Amino acid sequence: MKVAEFNVKKRFSEASGSCAVVDDNIKMELNKYGVYEETVLVNEDYELDSIVEYVSPNLNEEINESEIAEKLYDNIKEINYDKRIGYYISLYAGYVNEGDYREKASSGGMGTWIFKELFEKKLIDGVIHVKENPEKNSPIMFQYDISRSIDEIRAGAKTKYYPVEFSRVLKIVKEVPGRYAIVGIPSFIMAIRLLAEKDEVIKNRIKYTVGLICGHQKSSKFAEAIAWQVGIKPGNLKYINFRKKLLDKPANNYGVEITGLIDGNEVTTVKSTKELLGQNWGQGYFKTKASDFTDDVMNETADITLGDAWLQEYTKDSRGNNVIVVRNPVIDDLIKEGIESGKLNLDIVDKEIIFRSQAAHYRHTHDELAYRLYKRDKANEWKPKKRVEASNSVPLLRRKVQDLREEISTQSHLVYKKAVELDDLDYFKTEMGKLSRRYNQLYKLILIQKKGITGVINAIIRKVSKKISR
Numbered sequence: 194m195k196v197a198e199f200n201v202k203k204r205f206s207e208a209s210g211s212c213a214v215v216d217d218n219i220k221m222e223l224n225k226y227g228v229y230e231e232t233v234l235v236n237e238d239y240e241l242d243s244i245v246e247y248v249s250p251n252l253n254e255e256i257n258e259s260e261i262a263e264k265l266y267d268n269i270k271e272i273n274y275d276k277r278i279g280y281y282i283s284l285y286a287g288y289v290n291e292g293d294y295r296e297k298a299s300s301g302g303m304g305t306w307i308f309k310e311l312f313e314k315k316l317i318d319g320v321i322h323v324k325e326n327p328e329k330n331s332p333i334m335f336q337y338d339i340s341r342s343i344d345e346i347r348a349g350a351k352t353k354y355y356p357v358e359f360s361r362v363l364k365i366v367k368e369v370p371g372r373y374a375i376v377g378i379p380s381f382i383m384a385i386r387l388l389a390e391k392d393e394v395i396k397n398r399i400k401y402t403v404g405l406i407c408g409h410q411k412s413s414k415f416a417e418a419i420a421w422q423v424g425i426k427p428g429n430l431k432y433i434n435f436r437k438k439l440l441d442k443p444a445n446n447y448g449v450e451i452t453g454l455i456d457g458n459e460v461t462t463v464k465s466t467k468e469l470l471g472q473n474w475g476q477g478y479f480k481t482k483a484s485d486f487t488d489d490v491m492n493e494t495a496d497i498t499l500g501d502a503w504l505q506e507y508t509k510d511s512r513g514n515n516v517i518v519v520r521n522p523v524i525d526d527l528i529k530e531g532i533e534s535g536k537l538n539l540d541i542v543d544k545e546i547i548f549r550s551q552a553a554h555y556r557h558t559h560d561e562l563a564y565r566l567y568k569r570d571k572a573n574e575w576k577p578k579k580r581v582e583a584s585n586s587v588p589l590l591r592r593k594v595q596d597l598r599e600e601i602s603t604q605s606h607l608v609y610k611k612a613v614e615l616d617d618l619d620y621f622k623t624e625m626g627k628l629s630r631r632y633n634q635l636y637k638l639i640l641i642q643k644k645g646i647t648g649v650i651n652a653i654i655r656k657v658s659k660k661i662s663r
């Protein structure tokens with residue numbers, strides 16, 4: 194592929210860094226909107242390495258997630274298959290009982306625990322995951338890194354809603370022999386699988402993949418905008434914990450812990466996400482374009498998939514719970530041993546429970562992708578090849594939701610940049626507040642359509658009488 198063509202298509206790239214692993218003319222850089230982008234160091238006529246296209250999930254038109262997953266898991270004796278979840282041996286919901294893994298994690302702590310188990314049982318020599326950047330003067334706060342001890346593994350716990358890429362660490366993996374496990378969002382794990390198809394060293398050294406469910410990727414400005422809302426101006430943010438568990442609240446009502454400089458003094462603040470603009474994930478503030486062009490909700494090519502158990506029966510415990518989809522027999526054995534020894538407190542759950550925990554995500558990412566693809570066709574634009582077909586047959590109000598989500602995410606990048614230039618956070622709040630209000634009104638309309646006027650009035654009466662009787 195010529196650079197000129199790559200430069201058009203890369204707007205849809207997940208920007209994992211896989212292209213930079215296979216072609217030294219490509220470098221990963223954060224752009225002016227705080228989103229990773231493949232910067233090409235040669236001119237537009239240059240022919241890039243022939244596998245650049247193959248290793249990027251949205252540029253690859255040869256093989257999809259279902260086909261990769263079939264190669265990996267279809268021959269496992271105890272395997273099951275569900276079209277929404279992909280292959281699975283076991284399905285669970287719950288948390289880690291052992292030590293303080295759960296306390297130190299974002300959800301139930303399985304992400305860090307499974308790495309610890311693989312390492313302790315000498316099944317791997319290193320863990321590739323996302324940690325704080327040790328270079329404190331760098332504007333990049335978090336990055337993929339390699340941990341080679343239990344302490345290092347534990348230090349990488351917690352969800353970072355922050356852009357990352359793995360080209361730097363994968364180059365180390367190629368140089369330093371060993372057995373590694375890696376964690377990533379769906380498009381990143383797919384990128385690893387595609388790289389492994391073309392590169393024997395990566396195939397042999399990446400032994401296990403831990404997949405996260407991912408609503409969408411955020412730009413680095415998401416963190417910056419949160420900090421600014423508590424008085425820490427852009428450039429003064431030192432640390433952010435995106436998932437601070439609030440022990441008096443349900444798990445899905447979490448907080449953000451932010452440390453930074455205000456008037457030259459270092460301060461730490463905890464704020465509930467409910468009090469901050471841009472925290473409604475449906476609205477998609479600071480979302481990357483690629484996130485709207487994946488159809489893989491359940492990280493189908495990962496050996497184990499982990500997410501939040503966003504279900505009332507689990508969210509009532511503020512300490513957090515995971516939903517877990519296991520596809521690899523070795524990992525399945527570790528989990529079964531963990532349950533038997535009491536290190537894990539997991540319920541065996543039905544596939545409907547797993548699906549229900551991600552129902553809204555599935556509707557946006559999978560079902561309504563059809564309409565987003567249709568819009569690209571209508572605009573005569575190139576679009577990635579997906580397992581979902583382009584279609585306009587999404588219901589009218591849902592199409593309006595999709596239109597507004599696209600507008601909100603596009604505008605959030607532009608309006609925020611202008612707010613920084615103006616040194617005026619209120620500009621961001623006012624302009625984006627207008628769009629968020631339109632979004633909320635649209636949802637009220639959907640509610641009326643769903644329940645009818647009488648249904649809505651009854652729901653309000655129920656809510657008010659509940660409040661009065663408290």
Ligand SMILES: Cc1cc2nc3c(=O)[nH]c(=O)nc-3n(C[C@H](O)[C@H](O)[C@H](O)COP(=O)(O)OP(=O)(O)OC[C@H]3O[C@@H](n4cnc5c(N)ncnc54)[C@H](O)[C@@H]3O)c2cc1C
Nearest residue numbers: 298299300301302303304305322323351353407408500501
């Ligand atoms: C951008 C993003 C969006 C998400 N959206 C959803 C969602 O919509 N629904 C849902 O159910 N779950 C979502 N998750 C997953 C969820 O937040 C938890 O990460 C997951 O439940 C595992 O929690 P844990 O307590 O088991 O892991 P922990 O023990 O806290 O370990 C988390 C592991 O993930 C690694 N990690 C952190 N940030 C990243 C990153 N950006 N990329 C790759 N690895 C990372 C850490 O280094 C650590 O190894 C999302 C995660 C991310 C990163």
